[in-house]
Amino acid sequence: MAVTTQKEVRRASAFKPTTANESSRTVSLVIATEAPIDGVVLSCRQLPNYGPHPIPVLLSHENNAARMAGRLIDLKVENRQLIGLAQFTDAPAADEGWALARSGCAVSVGASLDGGSLEPHSKTADLARNWRLREASLVPVPADPACLTRSQTTEPQEGNSMTTQTTATQTTDDDETTLTRSQLLRQNRILRSAAAAGLPAEEADELVRSGKPADEVIITIVERMAGRLSSAPAGHPAHGVTATQPADPLAEAINRAWDGKPLEKPLTEYL
Incomplete structure (x- = not known):
């Protein structure tokens, strides 16, 4: 028989949200903060874009x-947090969601980039200033420890609530997929690598949509760039680096690899 101590009872009750309303079956959720997760920071200085459909609350990001x-x-x-009132x-x-929410559970955000790639934020993370809220999920363990069902509530700030800021609602294509923060990071790595290799935007988009892991896609980018360098005519700027041109570390590395010379580091690290 398991014995529950007073300390364990107090600890469990601390996670139960006081914002839960039994009559309306609503509770406040901390959906996102500006903590870096998987190398991505979601800006919470203003409401993200959302809609036009209602924003669903899912169980463990299962989109069905x-x-x-x-x-x-x-x-x-x-306070640099995105707060949602869930019903x-x-x-x-x-019933299952309400039982989880009123007893206290973790929350995870489902988001997608909106209007461009990520911006440099720190040595270990990029900032998503423009992003779209696709869903909030109830999960067993949060990636961000601050994202939980909420114990306190305050009045919404003027101009920063769903009811007062209607400009955040925009239309979106039905086939736009929901991205987790790790997927946002993958997308940004691929786009940056493709740009560094000089690939057209159409090819970059094709590689993002491939669904392959980022490291595998980057190898593909290197192979495509190597093929173009090898097929360029002698003296063409794409074939090598002349004394009057600034050194391109990636191009130099590909030329050395093509000639069978040793490299200081793997090709993928030059992107």
Whole structure:
């Protein structure tokens, strides 16, 4: 028989959200903060784009109707955190979601880039200033420890709530996929590598949509660039580096590899 101590009881009760409303079956969720996760920081200085459809609350990011637990009925930015008011009423998994939310659980954000790639933020993370909120999920363990069902609530700040900031709602294509932060990081690595290799935007988009791991895609980028360098006529700028041109470390590395010379580091690290 398991014995529960008073310390364990206090610890468990600390995670139960005081914002849970039994009559309306609503609770506040901390959906995102500006903590770096998988090398990506989601800007929470203003509301992200969302809609035009209701923002669903899912169970563990499972994007199917049977795992929809509720929806967000309000959204606001507060102290560099994105706060959502979730309601669990008529969704297929509403009872399961409400049981998890009112007992206290972790929250994870589903997002996609909106309007460009990431910006440099620090040595270990990039900033997504423009991003779109696709869904919020109830999960067993959060990637961001601050993302939980909420114990306190305050009034929304003027101009930073779902009801006051209507310009954040924009249309989006139905086939746009939901990206986790790790997927955002993959997309940005591929786009940057493709740009460094001089690949056209169409090819870069094709590689992003391939679904292959970033390291595998970067190898493909290096191979394509190597093929173009080898097929360039002698004296062509793409074939090598002349004394009057600034040195291109990637081009030099590919030329050395093509000639069978040793490299200081793997080709993928030059991108």
